[in-house]
Amino acid sequence: MQSLTNRSKVVVNKKMSFMEKLYLPEIAKGMMITLKHLFKKKVTIKYPEQKRPVAPVWRGWHVLKRDELGRENCTACGLCAVACPAEAITMTAAERKPGEENLYREEKYASVYEINMLRCIFCGLCEEACPKEAIFLTDRNVPVDLLRDDFIFGKDKLVEGIEPEKRIDVSVRARAHRQIES
Amino acid sequence: MEYSELIFKIIFVIAVFAVSLLIAMYSTYAERKIAAFMQDRIGPDRAGPFGILQPLADGVKMFMKEEIIPSHADKALFILGPSLMMLTACMTGVVIPWGNSLLINGREYILQITDVNIGILYIFAVVSIGVYGIMIGGWASNNKYSLLGAIRASSQMISYELAMGMAIIALVMMTGTLSLREIVLQQHGAHWNVFYQPLGFLIFLVCAFAETNRTPFDLPECETELVGGYHTEYSSMKLGFYLFAEYINMFISSAVIATLYFGGFNMPFVSGLGLSHNTLAILGVVFFFAKIFFFIFLFMWVRWTIPRFRYDQLMNLGWKVMIPLSIVNVLLTGLVLLWRHGLFHF
Ligand code: SF4
Ligand code: SF4
Numbered sequence: 001m002q003s004l005t006n007r008s009k010v011v012v013n014k015k016m017s018f019m020e021k022l023y024l025p026e027i028a029k030g031m032m033i034t035l036k037h038l039f040k041k042k043v044t045i046k047y048p049e050q051k052r053p054v055a056p057v058w059r060g061w062h063v064l065k066r067d068e069l070g071r072e073n074c075t076a077c078g079l080c081a082v083a084c085p086a087e088a089i090t091m092t093a094a095e096r097k098p099g100e101e102n103l104y105r106e107e108k109y110a111s112v113y114e115i116n117m118l119r120c121i122f123c124g125l126c127e128e129a130c131p132k133e134a135i136f137l138t139d140r141n142v143p144v145d146l147l148r149d150d151f152i153f154g155k156d157k158l159v160e161g162i163e164p165e166k167r168i169d170v171s172v173r174a175r176a177h178r179q180i181e182s
Numbered sequence: 183m184e185y186s187e188l189i190f191k192i193i194f195v196i197a198v199f200a201v202s203l204l205i206a207m208y209s210t211y212a213e214r215k216i217a218a219f220m221q222d223r224i225g226p227d228r229a230g231p232f233g234i235l236q237p238l239a240d241g242v243k244m245f246m247k248e249e250i251i252p253s254h255a256d257k258a259l260f261i262l263g264p265s266l267m268m269l270t271a272c273m274t275g276v277v278i279p280w281g282n283s284l285l286i287n288g289r290e291y292i293l294q295i296t297d298v299n300i301g302i303l304y305i306f307a308v309v310s311i312g313v314y315g316i317m318i319g320g321w322a323s324n325n326k327y328s329l330l331g332a333i334r335a336s337s338q339m340i341s342y343e344l345a346m347g348m349a350i351i352a353l354v355m356m357t358g359t360l361s362l363r364e365i366v367l368q369q370h371g372a373h374w375n376v377f378y379q380p381l382g383f384l385i386f387l388v389c390a391f392a393e394t395n396r397t398p399f400d401l402p403e404c405e406t407e408l409v410g411g412y413h414t415e416y417s418s419m420k421l422g423f424y425l426f427a428e429y430i431n432m433f434i435s436s437a438v439i440a441t442l443y444f445g446g447f448n449m450p451f452v453s454g455l456g457l458s459h460n461t462l463a464i465l466g467v468v469f470f471f472a473k474i475f476f477f478i479f480l481f482m483w484v485r486w487t488i489p490r491f492r493y494d495q496l497m498n499l500g501w502k503v504m505i506p507l508s509i510v511n512v513l514l515t516g517l518v519l520l521w522r523h524g525l526f527h528f
Contacts, residue, residue, distance in 0.1 A: 027484075031483055031487045034220045034486055038216070041222075042223060046227070
């Protein structure tokens with residue numbers, strides 16, 4: 001078998017030579033190796049301050065999109081919840097009342113929409129299942145928290161803001177999807 | 183003893199105590215940093231700049247933890263274990279000569295708490311009592327893993343104490359005194375004992391690793407086999423004491439090694455500079471601590487380099503290698519001494 005790195009060594013069960021049996025020279029050799037590492041460049045990335053660069057189609061914290069008029073796209077069809085392999089999505093549907101047309105695009109909308117971020121495996125199947133281009137995964141990381149309950153993200157953390165500057169750009173992922181589908 | 187001397191001693195005792203604790207505290211930090219650096223990481227860096235407040239945070243954490251004494255444990259012994267460990271760890275610092283002497287108002291104050299004429303024996307005695315801390319703790323926990331750890335600790339210490347004692351005998355034959363201060367003064371300049379007793383030094387160093395339960399001899403707390411070893415059942419500050427005592431022991435062992443084999447507070451090439459006595463003494467203390475820090479670093483360096491011995495390998499090394507070697511060392515030293523005194527005629 002071809003090895004992946006050039007560092008692999010064939011193990012042989014040979015008898016130790018006298019020098020090896022003395023331990024100390026071998027220990028000294030080992031200590032030299034660790035000493036070298038003492039001055040090597042460190043690979044640590046100090047996370048909250050430094051971030052590892054991610055791909056433009058990175059799958060992170062979901063967003064529920066609004067359309068150009070600021071209305072929520074989601075129609076609470078439940079396809080995302082069915083598609084979700086981790087069963088992370090739950091929702092409650094409600095009917096749009098007269099006068100709420102500027103809030104919701106369709107006649108039915110999700111009054112409660114929750115994703116359990118501890119269950120989610122960020123596979124992106126919800127996004128693929130959605131017929132309304134309502135849910136997208138974005139390149140934002142889910143922030144750390146202390147309580148399990150706080151990882152159940154409701155609409156307050158999922159729906160994007162109405163104002164233009166609060167909109168979240170998902171064009172790259174959306175384009176990728178259209179390419180796959182066509 | 184006069185008042186001034188009494189006050190000086192009291193201050194000095196407190197200072198030594200504080201310094202040992204401080205160094206032990208920061209050894210935990212150094213340990214983590216060195217481990218991290220050797221593994222290409224950067225280690226704790228969140229508490230304060232470069233993480234230098236980490237030991238404080240750890241201490242606070244230890245104090246805040248829930249104090250659990252298992253219901254089936256022997257309460258009195260369970261508490262006695264870590265206390266004894268801590269007590270013996272702090273007691274050994276008493277006979278170490280931290281520096282030469284200071285001349286204040288024409289009086290000479292020796293920078294050593296007490297210059298017992300059996301200094302080495304005292305250290306040995308106290309260190310041997312330290313084993314009881316581990317044994318009592320392991321026994322009182324009433325837990326198989328703790329007991330196994332304690333048994334390992336005691337058998338290991340007994341095995342390696344023999345070789346260590348033998349290495350010391352060779353040294354004492356050479357110096358002719360058991361007082362640590364005398365031994366240091368004899369090594370003035372660069373006449374360090376390590377040059378006359380290289381084999382003895384190696385034996386002593388290896389045994390010191392075994393005595394302080396450091397890798398590669400950390401079998402008493404071998405996590406992979408014994409959960410946590412003798413302190414499996416311990417929590418909160420009692421666990422803290424055990425862990426802390428290990429670091430104090432490491433500091434003291436480094437001090438003893440530096441004293442016995444590396445000339446203590448002596449430094450080469452300064453006697454010709456014509457510095458005053460006090461400056462020399464203070465320089466000596468600084469130099470002594472530099473040596474100590476080097477050995478503490480060595481302890482950590484070895485820990486993060488070599489894996490732990492298997493139990494039978496440990497016993498093999500102790501009884502079949504270390505003890506014969508130390509006996510040979512004693513014999514060689516004796517022969518050389520006899521030859522030097524002209525008692526040999528070929
Ligand atoms: S990304 Fe995958 S696991 Fe997460 S909510 Fe969507 S479908 Fe479920
Ligand atoms: S996000 Fe999409 S798939 Fe899920 S309920 Fe809303 S419209 Fe349906």
